Amino acid sequence: MELLKKNPFRDKFNSKKEAIDYFVRTFFMISAIISSSFIIIIVVFIAKEGIKPFITDNNGIGSVNLFSFITGKVWLEGTAFLSNLYGVGFIIINTLYISFFALLISMPIGVLTALFIAKIAPKKIAEFLRTVVELLAAIPSIVYGLFGSGIILVFVYNFAKIFGIQSKGGNSVLATVLVLALMILPTITALSEVAIRSVRSEIEHGSLALGATKTQTNFKIVLLSAKSGIFTAAILGVGRALGEATAVSLVAGNARSGPSFGFFETTSTLTSTMLQGLKETVGIDYDIRFSVGLVLMVVILLTNLMLNFAKKRVGNINVK
Amino acid sequence: MSNKRIRIDRFYQFMTYSAASIAVIILSMIIIFVISNGSGLLNFGLVVNDYHAKFYNGGIDNNITFSQTERPESLTSEIYYSEKWGIGLIEEENREGNTIISVEYIDIDSPLRNMRDKNNDNNSLSLSEGSIVSSIKFYDKNSALTIHGAEHMINELDTSDDFREIVYSSLGGGVRGSIITTLYIIGLTLLIALPIGIFTAIYINEFAKKNRVTSLIRSMIEVLTGVPSIIFGLMGLAVFVPLTVKYTQADSANLLSGSLTLAVILLPIIIRSTEESLKVVPDDFRTASLALGANHTQTTFKVVLPSALPGIMTATLLAIGRIIGESAALIFAIGTAIKDDISIFGKSTTLSVHIWSLMTDEPANIELASTIAIIILIIVLVLNLIVKLIAKRFTKNFG
Amino acid sequence: MKKIWLIVVVAIILVGLTACNSTEETWDSSSNITVYTRDTSSGTRAGFMSGIGFNEAKEDDSLLVNGFVIKDNTGILTSMEIDEYGIGFISLASLNNTVKGLNYEGVEPTIANVINNTYGLKRPFNYVIRSLDDFENETEKGITLAFIAFLGTTDGLDIIMNKGAIPLDSTQTWDDIKNEYAVCNQDNSNTTIKIGGSDSIEKIALALTEAFAPKCGDFIPEHDHTGSSDGFKRTQGSEKDSDNYKHIGFASRPFKDSEQGSVDTQGQLAWDAIVVIVHLSNQLNNVSAEELKKIYNGEFLIWNDVLD
């Protein structure tokens, strides 16, 4: 691609073609700048609201202590609107914990399903499955929540009973993990499938010619070659898991203290905390939800950076 | 091949198949769940009816002639019938799952066929079959209401010679408005997001130098993927709503501001998938095209873009899915006003916001929510097929 | 990695098998009580907590028993179908036969008992309109005032009652007072009246405007219900001049001190009863305010504590 680079800043263009090139490039660059500027708008907007509880005295209630906010083990000590003792430390841990397990379930199933669709299934079945996955990507999250509270809660409740545990009506870490895993499955499958489909067939043939079986080739070569795309799928999947609110708040139980590590304990995530009562509250109780949003953005940013770092490492260095 | 190898191979194969079948099983469980909950309400009327019922207030004059018609044989036993007024009422369930009383039969001689319109003296009203009677108000006793049941309403009618007012309406609760809004929003959003997204992907992948600015742009877009939709919604409310109010005829949150908000949500998805597919296009194609004297722009549009088409199609399909499924952002960026007359510059709800508003009701209407979910699935399926058909045409043209 | 996959696959299959085998057991009164509640911003919660004399917990989760579950109205209802040992509270309008509604202080939760004031666990449904000087034109103001008047007529009450809420008392009919509202005799089909606030009241408000629109020149009601706080905020509060302003707002709780406007712009339209619900297999039939408080603050941890 280095061949394509040219200096755009010439005094005049040698030909009409070059002029068009220059304008198209500028036009594309503007698109890119527009696309990337939204994050700034969002960050500024969230930061403006989210910093308020820490730097103002919140109409006499007193400013929120940032350190205890980040490390807190209880969402709110005292009465809403009157207390400034907010804490999200346990919610951050809950969110990461849940997203990790959701990804742990979804990744293998999603990637293998994608492999099945792209490489193994007969054309018609593949086309059918692809459509199913695309359909599922379109189901509103509240419907997943509905499914979660209608089916998964019952299942988790009965499942806990087998172990002699009395769960809180199924509202638990496990239920949340399952619902999130379901929700990110279509995203992961669809994107992994694109990545797997675009693996060059020469590489595949190279493996087959060495006497590897079709299955060995699929697992050792195809997945390996598609790993960059699969990582992208994981990043988007984690993004969705971290950012999902509606469905989670229907099955998490919305614990107000924690963190919760037991699979049958109630839990809460940053988004569900943020969404809860967002429309019903005023003053500090309203502003603090933007602080949660701010924390969420930071968490997502860090997760993305980490995954991207991992992706680069995996991309460059030998892996087995 | 050694036995061990065959065993390992079989094991891997088994894993792939079971993963795929697990995926299929849970995914079909969701679909079955939605269908089993919602298929009861799914009918043509739901799709074409208005959401808001039209209400009528009928009154009668003092000197009326009663119908006094015997109960027709054709009426089943669930129908309560008044000989005096010549009307048969039945209890049914409406789309909200509430009991309603609807007119199953009305006699030709019934005084209710010729009533005064209390809201417009020049008009006369005629109660017809299929109308929903919500209350009959009397002068000297309590009103007969839906919650008291059809039998009570008939009894009250039979023991009265007149009434002050009968309130009846058409059957509301249809989702026509929400379907139209959804289609509008899909169109508008794709119109905004696809070009910007694809151009951005092309810029990053084809034009931009590999320097810090480019990687900054890329990572800024990446971060956008993780922003929860509710934050997008709040941003839409703070940025796009005032913007559209200022420059268009809109006076509050509107479809356009909603589409703009959704477009921002979609950008990272479209950029990502497009980029993935651009990366796959071999460099040889580009070099070959450039070597033939095509400029960069021509190369991009004529060689690179067509090869990236399948990826862009996946992006579009995912985008459509996201648009249809999104509710949290739209609640803020458009609002939850369910409308029957749709305008780009007015408020109205998409199907998933419609579901959301059904679910936040007390009590929530799970059944209708599931029905709308089925409608969503059908719409996605149809759009899916259309997009694939178009893409097929395209790839054929480009060979 | 491969091993993890295997474990996940096997776990899911296992789970699938075991789920089929679970059998119903008899109700065990020595089990822990699982407490369900709405979140601190909910009007139902405020009504419930003040009703049982646990005012401090209206907006303070930290006073509640450990391990409580926060859900919305529907969530509590559906949870009580699953959870044999749960207890929660919902709006009377939502009560159905999939759960058991408890008698409160010996009184059965019925509309009649709320009207005759024997059932004590209830909350008000309130309305608020723009300040009379803030209306853009006389038509909008006229329709809004007429609508508020309609709420107080027997015609309005009938609709409220049809929707499962408990109306206040009235003797006037709309026919009696409609002559006072000349605005309703003109054609208002170009006028949009914006209605918002509590989403618990959305269904009732919708039914009211749908029924009232033809009586008042076919004005267009635009419903956008986003929560009780927005009821005041968008009519008289900080957002009254924003793009989201409303003519009429509703709140499913008493207005707070910070939400007091002039007297003629606010009022009550109905009551909503709150019902304590448990699983159908629960042996409990009646509950008192004191017991409820002890359940919610954690003094009673197992069902035997309540039953004894």
Place this chain on the structure above:
Amino acid sequence: MENTVFTINNLNLYYDQFQALYGIDMKIKRNEVTALIGPSGCGKSTFLRCLNRMNDLIEGCNITGEVKFNEKDVYMNSYDVINLRTKVGMVFQKPNPFPMSIYDNIAYGPRCQGIKDKKVLDDIVKKSLTKAALYDEVQDRIKGSAMSLSGGQQQRLCIARAIAMEPEVILMDEPTSALDPIATLKIEELINDLKKNYTIIIVTHSMQQAARISDKTAFFLMGVLIENDSTNKIFTQPKNKKTEDYITGRFG
């Protein structure tokens, strides 16, 4: 040991309706380099891919006739195709190293066969790289990514990868067409070295290359094997007029 590795009898190949190979009869001798030449689309690559059944991967591809490898027809139902491919290695037109380290690239084949012993693998890798004349160039970055090698090195890596399986035959499908002259020269030298131990069948576009490295040459035209003889004969006194036309550059 039998002197003939491949015996092909009346081989016909069809892509759906289209017939790509017509009644090929051919014998390929052990430890010789056989070059397949002919104009583009003449079927020489297709023929090559028949020998290790890589055509199986193409949908709608049908084959009649016999391809006997060590006296056994590889198109028999019971034939173990995986085993065939370990005995008959292949090097492709474009270097196609796997996106992993040099070491893993070479160890890939043996690992697929279930060899896990680190010492054995180390040994195989070293031997194969040495045989492919690559060891000296890469020994200090053997754990580095194979993608960072130059095109010529990548192709030699692919040859080393094939050698690692200790095949009897190595099929080469225009292995130097994507390489510069110096890299090509190195590969050709390598082929000369390898023929002591392996039977090599190479498809090439370059007649000079065929003349330089091969012992036997087979000329294909329109899916038909026109002539098959020692390289010397083909280039000096071809029996068939078409062969003569081709090698003297009158067409193709």
